[in-house]
Amino acid sequence: MSELRIPGATPVAGPTAIQVARGREDVVIGDEIVRHRLASRVIHWVVAVFFFGSLFTGMPIWSPVFGWMAYFFGGLSVCRWLHAWLGVAFAAAAAVMAVVWLKDMVFDKADRKFNVLEYLKFADREDPEVGKYNAGQKFFFWMVVVTGVVILLSGIVLWWPTYFNQALRSISILLHDICFIGFFAAIVAHIYLGTAAEPGTFHSMTRGTVTRAWAKLHHPRWYREVTGDRR
């Protein structure tokens, strides 16, 4: 929905309906549906910034192959402490995000039928019972929660190694690494599915809205719930 403009006239001041609606989720305005209210989008991108900060300060410590990344932050010594603080910031932001999205991320009956290999074939027909988030998205959410906790705890041990015993430090090295690799693979999939693979999705995380057609295709039950459209 765009503003009504009459040639030669001064545009009408004040927010449009869609601008107001963007503050609330699951609101239909014309052809657009608000999927992520402003608060959800902001917390998502705050988490993203801290995630990539942690990632790019951690990778040069992980392997010298990524040593070049350290120079963007002022060298490896800077990365050593910046990584820890960014990690804490990421964990804190992710905790807020988890709380905000928790109620939408509970697995339900429809999720049992989800088959990731079938899903990735990108067939036109989606299971009509898929709600606001499909099982893959919920799995990603819970992966972030669980991995986030493990990577935070092991990171604290690695941050102050002299306060912990050898066994705890050794196991933390492995856990931190495994979580990192898992996160890396998952974030590649997340970015790919959120941008190139499914057009319209990225817009929902920037401006907050999706089209009716998008909602009907990807999240049919959610589409029926918010529009009241029974088809």
Added chain:
Amino acid sequence: MALQGLEIRRSSASLRGGGTGLRKMPTVAKYIDTTICIGCKACEVACQEWNDLPNAHTAQTGTYQTLPTMTANFWNLIKFREVETPEHGLQWLMRKDQCMHCDEPGCLEACPAPGAIVQYVNGIVDVDPERCIGCGLCETGCPFDVPRYAQGTNKMAKCTLCVDRVSVGLEPACIKACPTGCLQFGDKASLVELAKHRVDQLQADGFAQAAYYDPQGVGGTGVITVLKHGDHPEWYGLPKDPTVPTTVSVWKRVIHPIGFIAMAAAVFGAIGHFMAFGPKKPKDTSKESGGEV
């Protein structure tokens, strides 16, 4: 710190060492005969003097020991231990503790900073504070609990085997100061011969379990310690069969390669998926709301 005068055999977080491998040098070692150590601590003083380390605030631990443990400013510590067994009665054991200069250093393997820990061609393991990032991972890699971190900077510090002296043909400061000949310095092969000879003497003198400590789990060490109770190195505060922690080896040799493969697989998997299955978009694209990215 890393010396220009000595070639580097191995370097942390590097695929290869820094050396050309052209200049050959014998592996050097320190020989410690605990049976004739009198605990005079001349080596401690010499170490502090030569390395220009500040005075340490001593701590009374109920023994003659200067400090409970080594610190970033105290790299050479005589450990005084009392061990009582029915068989031997009360034993008063002293051993000079410092970096063991392992042939396969766990600290170097664990270190993520390129060139922060190096092993010179003569086997000396050294730390370059300029490159050290103070992460503390070397401590996790070390089976002897040697690395210590300077307050404030967090840089690791430890015995350098006086590489600055050795590289110009001098013996390490601790060796120079020892009044009993308990400490010797030289190429490792001849010191192992000396240790064997001394062990034979001790066995002839009634210490049937006498042995020298040169643990093969870390490829042998640059410190050879003669012990009259060679079957009980733990009585001297030495681990019985030290190895680089399995997790450190697994991490660097298994998890790292798997990690690279997984990361590449994720990226190329996404690209491949896009080419095979393409974008999933609503049939009626005319109503798409600016979703193209």
